[in-house]
Amino acid sequence: DGGITQSPKYLFRKEGQNVTLSCEQNLNHDAMYWYRQDPGQGLRLIYYSQIVNDFQKGDIAEGYSVSREKKESFPLTVTSAQKNPTAFYLCASSIGTGGNEQYFGPGTRLTVT
Amino acid sequence: GESVGLHLPTLSVQEGDNSIINCAYSNSASDYFIWYKQESGKGPQFIIDIRSNMDKRQGQRVTVLLNKTVKHLSLQIAATQPGDSAVYFCAENSGDSSYKLIFGSGTRLLVRP
Numbered sequence: 518d519g520g521i522t523q524s525p526k527y528l529f530r531k532e533g534q535n536v537t538l539s540c541e542q543n544l545n546h547d548a549m550y551w552y553r554q555d556p557g558q559g560l561r562l563i564y565y566s567q568i569v570n571d572f573q574k575g576d577i578a579e580g581y582s583v584s585r586e587k588k589e590s591f592p593l594t595v596t597s598a599q600k601n602p603t604a605f606y607l608c609a610s611s612i613g614t615g616g617n618e619q620y621f622g623p624g625t626r627l628t629v630t
Numbered sequence: 631g632e633s634v635g636l637h638l639p640t641l642s643v644q645e646g647d648n649s650i651i652n653c654a655y656s657n658s659a660s661d662y663f664i665w666y667k668q669e670s671g672k673g674p675q676f677i678i679d680i681r682s683n684m685d686k687r688q689g690q691r692v693t694v695l696l697n698k699t700v701k702h703l704s705l706q707i708a709a710t711q712p713g714d715s716a717v718y719f720c721a722e723n724s725g726d727s728s729y730k731l732i733f734g735s736g737t738r739l740l741v742r743p
Contacts, residue, residue, distance in 0.1 A: 552733075557638060558735065559719060559733045559734055559735045560674075560733040562730065565728075565729070565730060567729055573728075607673055607674070609673075611729055613729060617664070617679075617731065618664060618676055619664075620676070621666075621673035621674045623672060623673050624672065624673050626671075
């Protein structure tokens, strides 16, 4: 089956620890994205990558980092510098040139205490 | 499951009635628009999209209308069913060379049996 996967579904961490969220796609998409969603709000763009080995900051990149070493993978690290990391994190991908539709993964709920 | 849209605008409709969800956008350069459905605890799912060279597009039980003059987008759902209960997001592309989408804040649709 083709698709985009995120793991784990739920993640718990202590304050002060870095944590990495996984995102993998087998759709052969060039572009990948990370969004943060808080209750009562829409999706806010953290980082995006339009091609392997390249990525750009979105609207709320502070306290986060990413890498794009492989086309299929776009992991997100939530660092201890992120002041309010508890949220629902969504990864998406799109074909890139010629296609704007983004396909979303199931999300990871991160709780930091 | 994940709680999304605790404070979102809510549209309540009777099962079998038609639903209309509205969205305003601000970027005149946007030329692609898309509607997503998000159920609690899940990632957004594609419903329908439309390009700016069209003003109407129909899918199965759904229709998207685009009014570029007043920068307004609407999603019509015919014969609304309980399974349509979810949060609905509109999104537009950024109109530049990136592949980014800009998401609206969402509307919760509740279907009364």
